[in-house]
Amino acid sequence: MLEFSESSGDGHHPTDRPGKIGVITHGSLNDGIEMKLDAARPIEDVIAGTFVVIQGEQYDFFCMITDVEIDAANEQILLNPPGPEDDLLRDVMRGTGTYATVSLKPMLMLPNTEHPELSEDEPRSVKTIPAHFAPVAHATEDDVARVFGHEANDGGRTFFNVGSPIGMDEIPVCINLQRFAERSNAVFGKTGTGKTFLTRLLLAGTIQTGRAVNLIFDMHSEYGYGDRAESEDGSTQFVKGLRDLFPSKVCIFSLDPKTTRDRGNQPDHDVYLHADQIQPADILPLRDTLNLNATAAESSYMLQNTYGKDWLRTLLEARGDELEQIADETGAHQSSLEALKRKLSQFEQYDFFTTQPSQDRHDVLDALLETLDSGKSVVLEFGRYDDLKVYLLVANAITRRIRRKYEEKTNRYRQTKNEGDKPRPLMITIEEAHKFLAPGIAHETPFGKIAREMRKFFVSLLVVDQRPSAIDEEVMSQLGTKMIAKLNDDKDISNALVGTSDSSSLRQVLASLDAKQQALLLGHAVPMPIVVRTRTYGADFYEDLRSGPLGGKSPNEDDDPDELIHELF
Structure with missing residues (x-):
């Protein structure tokens, strides 16, 4: 019979935090961590996006739930599932014969309270992973404040509450x-x-x-x-x-x-808004909205090169054959100027x-x-x-x-x-x-x-x-x-x-x-x-x-x- 003694020294594991939902079973730094859900925890309470904490030996790992999966230890169980009335059999198998795994994405790590010598002011990027069977728990209000700060910090001048984590109402993020x-x-x-x-x-x-x-x-x-x-x-x-x-x-x-x-x-x-306050660059985003072709848009720069800030007023106030004269002076095509004038004259209907x-x-x-x-x-x-x-x-x-x-x-x-x-x-x-x-x-x-x-x-x-x-x-x-x-x-x-x-x-x-x-x-x-x-x-x-x-x-x-x-x- 195997006996397990409580580890000590560097292998000492901190006391489990409240709200434990599972333990770590697999994982890697690149692909994320896999948690086995405690049998007593309903799988339907596990929601993607939830904020959880893995309690490592030296560090707390702050993670997000990214996926949930159900599995069975033996395929025979799935071939012969218990009937609707077999509540006792389902309860017996839950957690051993059948179980749920949860994918976690570690985002940050902080030294835990057992290792004050590692204390740091801010969470840092994850550069390692916790050991097998490290407990996982829902984050607490203190955890959220450690990571995201609190409105009371810095005299209220830095942090601002925008909401609460999923499943943690009244706890500010x-x-x-x-x-x-x-x-x-x-x-x-x-x-x-x-x-x-x-x-x-x-x-x-x-x-x-x-x-x-x-x-x-x-x-x-x-x-x-x-x-x-x-x-x-x-x-x-x-x-x-x-x-x-x-x-x-x-x-x-x-x-x-x-x-x-x-x-x-x-x-x-x-x-x-005055016409002489508008530059050709201001009408570029309107090309699709006004259905301006590229040639008409380019004509606005030719107008500006000749008339300076009065380019738009000159165009909009042109009457009769004045557009032909403007085309000669600027080198722009008269048809392009006519199209540009027709499109931009829409703004003259507005009081502003x-x-x-x-x-x-x-x-x-x-x-x-x-x-x-x-x-x-x-x-x-x-x-x-x-x-x-x-x-x-x-x-x-x-x-x-x-x-x-x-x-x-x-x-x-x-x-x-x-x-x-x-x-x-x-x-x-x-x-x-x-x-x-x-x-x-x-x-x-x-x-x-x-x-x-x-x-x-x-x-x-x-x-x-x-x-x-x-x-x-x-x-x-x-x-x-x-x-x-x-x-x-x-x-x-x-x-x-x-x-x-x-x-x-x-x-x-x-x-x-x-x-x-x-x-x-x-x-x-x-x-x-x-x-x-x-x-x-x-x-x-x-x-x-x-x-x-x-x-x-x-x-x-x-x-x-x-x-x-x-x-x-």
Whole structure:
């Protein structure tokens, strides 16, 4: 008879943690770990994406469940299965004759409490694996906080709660907003998955902590002021906008001030776009939307070479045979100029667009930059002009100027090395992002350049889209943090995971997400991928903002705290 004595010294195994669900039986560093599920644990309680911890002799290994499989020790059992009434026989065989195995993907490792001499400040990449029969347990609240941080850390200025692990309601998973603001990020999900709610959460976090100022191109007027909307659970309710939550930190710029006022709200600035503020590069993303051929688009550059910033006004105001004269002066084909004029003249029907010179007039774009410089975020509402061609033109024209200004500000900061000259990190939120970042035009638009190069100039993107497969792969590879809700298309799933190590195991996790209030969170702002039940954007969230570590006050404001706390209600 074999006897096993308790190991000691280096082989001493820590006391099993509570919530044990199984033990390790197989595995490798490259292919992942296999766990045998305890017989007493119902297999239907094991869910892909769940956060678990393997308790090694020296390290705790933080893992994600990626697959579940049932098996039998003897094929004869499967040839002669117990009948429906044989409950006792099934119970006897469970765990020995029949059993379940669970595939685990180790993501991080930390020294356990038995080895304080190995203590480290942050989890590190997995470089080894636990031994046979190491116990596996559900993660605890302390485990989640060790890995993902807690809102109370750092005075509430760094970590922000975005949801809870699957099966662990009320335990917060936080993102590091300092790291989140360092790079461009994305929220992906098919229509109806609650992308707008996820985006509101992330924006509220950056505003609350002051980690970044935001410019939000609000195509459907969903982010600024509150309105009735379909909530995450499918019901219709009134939800607060960012201006409602942060009145002293968010300004509203409106392309359609009449509609904004008709809704009972007052914009801070009315937005007008002058023809001489538009460059040929601003219309490139409109080629498909306006059905512009390549020759017509190229004609815009020929016009600019001849007439400078007045190129568009000259084209739109041309009458009769003046186009023939313009063709002679520029060298462009008259037919191409006619096509270009016909397509671009559509913008003259909009109240916000004018061919009047912008010189000596109040430049709302300068006001927008001044607002961002003051530390306030800007929501640019489109109102009834929620047409895609308007969204593309306005967003491109404004972002191009902002990009140029931030390049100038950053270069000045590098010269003076004065912290007072350091630009505030700016995050620009765009919806329908694939229209700006498609493979054929991403290298030509200001958004493509921001995604690829502007991190060093303190500007980043928050990309919101339902079709990641339509976004340029180089841009996708530059995204730091992704919050991915349900996607159905295989191409979208593959592209959403571009640049992610071991994306094959995450594909199954992503495919198993619920259609509402679940998302895979991964990238620069979190130490490891994790599936979360996203935080509900509602009354409890508003109260948490009010009563949280910052109490509604961002760290760089000098406003009265009581007034700011009162603003939330």
